[in-house]
Each structure stands twice: as structure tokens, then as C-alpha cells.
Amino acid sequence: MSHLSLLLDLQPAAWHDPTQSLQFSTFLAHILVFLNAHLAQKHENSLAIFGAFPGKSIMLYSSIDQTKPADRRVQPDPNWYQPFKTLDAALTERIREEMPQPSTSSEAEELPVALVGALAKALCCKIIQATKVEAPSDTPVVMPESRILIVSVSPDAAASYIPLMNSIFSAQKLKVVIDVCKIYGPDTTFLQQAAYLTGGSYIRVEKHESLLQYLMMCFLQPPSVRSLLAVPTTDRVDFRAACFCHKDIIDAGYVCSVCLSSGSDCF
Amino acid sequence: MPPRRAQDHNYMAVDSDSDDSFIVEDGDGDFGADRTRGAKSKGKGKAVQKGKDKGKGKGKEQPYSWEASYTRSWDAVQEDEGGSLQTAVEDLLARGRRRRLLGPSTAIRRTIIRHLILILDLSASMLDKDMRPSRFDLTLEYARAFITEWFDQNPLGQIGIVGMRAGLGERVCDMSGNPQDVLKHISDRVKLEPNGEPSLQNAIEMARGSMSHLPSHSSREVLVIFGSLTSCDPGNIHDTLDACVKDRIRVSFVSLAAEMKICRDFCVKTGGTFGVALNEGHFKDLLFEGIPPPVQTGAAATAKTGPGNPAADLMQMGFPTRLPDTAPPALCVCHSELKTEGFLCPRCGAKLCDVPTDCDICGLMIVSSSHLARSYHHLFPVKPYEVLMDKSSLTITSPSVCHACALPFRESQQSKTPATAPAEGLSPLGRYRCPDCGNDFCADCDVFVHEVMHVCPSCHDPKPIPQPS
Numbered sequence A: 001m002s003h004l005s006l007l008l009d010l011q012p013a014a015w016h017d018p019t020q021s022l023q024f025s026t027f028l029a030h031i032l033v034f035l036n037a038h039l040a041q042k043h044e045n046s047l048a049i050f051g052a053f054p055g056k057s058i059m060l061y062s063s064i065d066q067t068k069p070a071d072r073r074v075q076p077d078p079n080w081y082q083p084f085k086t087l088d089a090a091l092t093e094r095i096r097e098e099m100p101q102p103s104t105s106s107e108a109e110e111l112p113v114a115l116v117g118a119l120a121k122a123l124c125c126k127i128i129q130a131t132k133v134e135a136p137s138d139t140p141v142v143m144p145e146s147r148i149l150i151v152s153v154s155p156d157a158a159a160s161y162i163p164l165m166n167s168i169f170s171a172q173k174l175k176v177v178i179d180v181c182k183i184y185g186p187d188t189t190f191l192q193q194a195a196y197l198t199g200g201s202y203i204r205v206e207k208h209e210s211l212l213q214y215l216m217m218c219f220l221q222p223p224s225v226r227s228l229l230a231v232p233t234t235d236r237v238d239f240r241a242a243c244f245c246h247k248d249i250i251d252a253g254y255v256c257s258v259c260l261s262s263g264s265d266c267f
Numbered sequence B: 001m002p003p004r005r006a007q008d009h010n011y012m013a014v015d016s017d018s019d020d021s022f023i024v025e026d027g028d029g030d031f032g033a034d035r036t037r038g039a040k041s042k043g044k045g046k047a048v049q050k051g052k053d054k055g056k057g058k059g060k061e062q063p064y065s066w067e068a069s070y071t072r073s074w075d076a077v078q079e080d081e082g083g084s085l086q087t088a089v090e091d092l093l094a095r096g097r098r099r100r101l102l103g104p105s106t107a108i109r110r111t112i113i114r115h116l117i118l119i120l121d122l123s124a125s126m127l128d129k130d131m132r133p134s135r136f137d138l139t140l141e142y143a144r145a146f147i148t149e150w151f152d153q154n155p156l157g158q159i160g161i162v163g164m165r166a167g168l169g170e171r172v173c174d175m176s177g178n179p180q181d182v183l184k185h186i187s188d189r190v191k192l193e194p195n196g197e198p199s200l201q202n203a204i205e206m207a208r209g210s211m212s213h214l215p216s217h218s219s220r221e222v223l224v225i226f227g228s229l230t231s232c233d234p235g236n237i238h239d240t241l242d243a244c245v246k247d248r249i250r251v252s253f254v255s256l257a258a259e260m261k262i263c264r265d266f267c268v269k270t271g272g273t274f275g276v277a278l279n280e281g282h283f284k285d286l287l288f289e290g291i292p293p294p295v296q297t298g299a300a301a302t303a304k305t306g307p308g309n310p311a312a313d314l315m316q317m318g319f320p321t322r323l324p325d326t327a328p329p330a331l332c333v334c335h336s337e338l339k340t341e342g343f344l345c346p347r348c349g350a351k352l353c354d355v356p357t358d359c360d361i362c363g364l365m366i367v368s369s370s371h372l373a374r375s376y377h378h379l380f381p382v383k384p385y386e387v388l389m390d391k392s393s394l395t396i397t398s399p400s401v402c403h404a405c406a407l408p409f410r411e412s413q414q415s416k417t418p419a420t421a422p423a424e425g426l427s428p429l430g431r432y433r434c435p436d437c438g439n440d441f442c443a444d445c446d447v448f449v450h451e452v453m454h455v456c457p458s459c460h461d462p463k464p465i466p467q468p469s
């Protein structure tokens, strides 16, 4: 059994850009097929979806918590596997509710997305789930394999460096694998480090129309199976620090012994 | 024998203290209960005095291990009237919460670059079996756990190990920043078999010698696990003590036997901590107290500023490039093995197997930026969450679910007896509020955020920058 936490970077500015080759509706369709495939693999597989919006992070769907009112509105359909239908309806509805329109919110759109909050919430849910699994301890407890897939479209936010690294280290301690799927925007060094430190993959989608293929081939398998497959791993990781004064990337420099800020010759 | 008998009597009294508390509570005031109550108060007085003498802060006193009956760890957990363990678990949570509240909540200054020499007593007295299975085996086991945890919290630190055996100080492991290296040296218990007398002076002099070259911004610490009551020294140990004070070496002791004047002097004069282990669990607690980076006090900081030596200085460090698995193989400078993956020193281009380390060729300290980041949570801790005690702090718009895990709050059933709750630091509503972002979190998330993650899930959401007016 495996647990997947999906973090969707829902930056409206990136998704409503008409010049991009991947439209948001197509993207959502690909994601839903991928999630259905995850649920179809094993009956026990669980799922939690978090959305990182500008300035806030929201849990969009959780298969653990079935008390959400959104479930009640779904009519059973005999031609459709019920978990798929529940998921598809709930997720599309929640995104429609929460996604800010780019025209109406002009200044909120400038904010970077709350990726740290979404990641922290995903890790908190993992802990709660772990304590719940351990409760009926008559049978040997099988901890669900946990992983987090971050679908990212926005660049690094320098201000979130320390909290993001702290979250990554706690994921490392909990043996949660972090995978990163980068669709738009420049490579993010922070997420590359996240994938490297937790043993996940960082993959940049070059051909946007075949996003589904990337997702199915690289991110569908739980981490324990991946050693048997040739899954692309993180190769190049930038371990260099940024100079605190100019944000230049430096090879060698001076580090303050008290606050650990790094700097170049300008100190 | 008479004095010994008298002492025995006292210990009996102490022992009866813990056993009889049930009778006193359950009894209806009959003669038996009255009599034991008398014995109890007498035992208490003695116990308090004994605690004071040894300078221990533990509330619960225990007789020597060999006089105690066999302890069953499952007895320590008390069920409540309903036979549930809920209260016991909540009590544990509350204890952790109280301990956290004692800690500082603002950015504080800590020593991040640490150098520690762990001195292990390998003398014959370590074969005593008053701690199970034996002092020696227990020390090795805890030392391994200590080293693993220490490197996790102090990724830029280095540890060396010195043994005290047969009147000599014995170098078990050189200063190293790699936990695997250090653990390898104490994995073989046959090589460390205890024997002979310990020599504190020899061991501390050896530790001092191996730290003499260190720069001023790094801490120099010695932690001694001492199981003997004697020390067999070649010279005056007070000279060694003075030298340690002069070199600003912080000496801490964890004694397994009893307090010795010279050990306490070392700790008091060099600013270390001293503790006598009461039992196995207390031994581990004492040892693990040394893991979080020490707070740099004002006094220590100003002392360092003395002779043209600023308390904060800049260390030269290199940030390496990681070679991918597909790189052409080359020899590494540390093990002379042919390897494809590795790290390149930015100054001399040498290939290293693992970071953090000092470059073997040019001596530059090589760290990756993630090693620096690993220490940040010591410098910028998450503020403790406020415990919400009653419904008055809630408004209609307060969400009914935890902000982090989206599960509904569990209100405790005994909310009608609020008198017990405040002392324990537990919220009857199951809500804990972040003072910065004002969101409510459940008890599980509160513990996780403060003990593991060190990130408040909503404080770091990007906010619109307020326009200066």
C-alpha cells in the first residue's frame, strides 16, 4: 500500500498564460488520469492533494478523510468506478472554487505560491496517518510507503529557503520521498535539493503534450519498486550557496560563525 | 556492620514510600495505614536530603539498583479508571510541551561549529553490572546512539573518542566529521574490553592536545563518561584543570558511580554540566542533554572578544560541485579508490567522497549549502503555540478542523473538570494557536511541528508587502 501526496503549484499567472502549449484543462485531465491510475493499482492506496495558491495553501482532496461534504453531491454511476468519480468531481470542483481569476485579483497574483505551507501540511497529514495506522496493533503494522509529488510551475522564492529546507530534512527523517515534476519556468535549485536529499527524481517536462507519459513512467511506481526500473534520477545538483548580499552563487566564500550567512569578498 | 544496618533501615523506608502510597490512598484510615504513613514521611525527608546531597534535580528517588526489586517498564504506565491509556499518553505529551515552553522562543546565539572529544571509561569498574546488562555495554550502546543523534543536529561538528584504560589515555578515534567513521571505531566491543585503572589526567591531556589547533570560533568540548571512583594520575590534575580553563575547553561529566570532587570542579570551572546517572534511562537523558548546540551566553561571548578576537568571525568554506553517476571515474583523494560519483573541491579540484570534510589537499572546509541549512532551526526556532483553554477565544469563523492536517479537533471528555487541565498544559479543546499567524493546530501537529519539522505550516505563506505610508 502506498500513500501519494500531490502538491499542485496553482500559480494563476502561469496557468492562464495563453501562449503556453499546455492549457490548464488539458493539464488537469492528465493529472486526473494519473491519479486514477494510482488508485487503481491497489485498493488500499491512499491519496491527498494540496493546492499551493498565491499566499495560501489548501487541502483539495483526501481519500483518508471521507467526511467532506463534497462527497455527498456525487451521484453513483454504475458505469464508472466510484473512487474515480468521487476524486474527479471533488478535485475539479475544489479547484474551480479556489482558483483565483487572473483578471480580478491583480495584486494577489504577484505573490509567490505557498509551497512551504503545502509541503508542511502534507507532512503533518503523513504523521497523523501514521499514528492512525498504528492504532489497531494486533497484526504486524505495515507502514504505508509515502511519497510527495510536487508539480511546480513557479521559480524559487528566496524568502522560503530556510523553512523549505527544514521541511525537506523532516521528510528525509520520515523516509518520505519527494519527487518533483517541473513543467514551466526555470529549474529550481531548492526542489532539486529536495529530490536529491530524499532520494526522489527531479524531472523537467520538455514536451508538454506528453505530460501524462512522464507522470506514468516516472512517478507512478512507489519508491520500493523503482530500484528495479530505470527511473531517471537527479544528476546535477547545485550545492553552492548564494551570497547573502547580492544573491550571487558562489563557489568558495566566507561563512559567519554565528548566523551561518555566507558571503563573498564584499564582506 | 551497625552503621550499614542503620543505612539499610533508611533505604527500606524510602522503598516503602513508593509501595505504600496505594495503601494510603485506598485504606480507610485503619491502624496499618497510619503506621505506614509515619514511615512514609520519615522516608521522604531522608530522600529529599539524599537528593540535595548529590545535586540531582530528579523528583523521584530510587534506592541503589541492586537493592531495588526488578523494574518492569510496563508498570510505569498507569491506566485510568476506564482501563484506557489515553491519560498516560496525554501526560507524556504535556511533559514534552512543558519542556518546550522552557526553551527560548526567539532567535538565539548558539555555537554551531562544535568539536567534541568523548572520553570513555574503559577501566575494570565498567564491568559492574549495576546497570543492565553492564555499565560497559550500556555505555557503548548509548554512545552509538549519542553520536548518530549528535551529527544529525550538529552537521558541521566533529567528534573524536579517547578511552581510559590501564592508567593510560588511548586514542580510539581521531577527530572526524563523518558519523560512519566514528561509529566504526566503537563497533567492536572486543577491542575496547575494559581493564585496569582509569587516568583522568592522561585522557583529558590527550583530548586537550588534539583540540589545541582549533580556531577560536569553534567550541572545544570534552564529555567524560566516568564509571570509577578513582583516578590514577602521573601528575597534579589541578594543573590540567587550569590548562583546560585557559584553553576554554568545556568539560562535562556523566558519572555512573557517584560524585567526585575533582569531577565537579572540572564542570564548574570550565562551564560544563555534571550529572550522576540514577538508572539506565537517566543515564541516557544526561548524555543526550549534551546534543543540542550550547547557547552562547553573554559572558562567554564577551570573554572571547578580549584579545583582538571577535566573537563572530568569518570562516572560509568551499561549496563543492557534485559529480553525477555518469562522470568518468577518477581516484578520490580520501580513500584512493576509483569512483564515478563524488564532490569536487572548488579551490584545488580534488575529488572527495563525502561532505562535510576538510579537503585533504588544500585544507579548505568543504560543506554543501544544505549542511548549513540543517543548523538553521537551532538559530530560528518556531515559537511555542498558545494553549487554548476555553471557548471564549474562539469566534464563529474559527475553523473546526486543524489548520495543518484538516482533521476535526478532539475535545477531551473531562472538560468539566478544568482544574486539572491548566497545570498539565493541555488544551481541553485540543487546540493550540500559533502566536504569529493565529491559526489553530491539533496536539499531534503541534508536537510534530516543534520537535521534527521546525516550520509552522502557515507562517511562511507569502503575504502582500505592506506599502510604506
Ligand SMILES: [Zn+2]
Binding pocket: A243, A244, A245, A246, A247, A248, A263, A264, A265, A266
Ligand atoms: Zn557578495
Ligand SMILES: [Zn+2]
Binding pocket: B345, B346, B347, B348, B349, B350, B359, B360, B361, B362, B363, B364
Ligand atoms: Zn581542496
Ligand SMILES: [Zn+2]
Binding pocket: A124, B402, B403, B404, B405, B406, B407, B441, B442, B443, B444, B445, B446
Ligand atoms: Zn493537525
Ligand SMILES: [Zn+2]
Binding pocket: B434, B435, B436, B437, B438, B439, B456, B457, B458, B459
Ligand atoms: Zn504560525
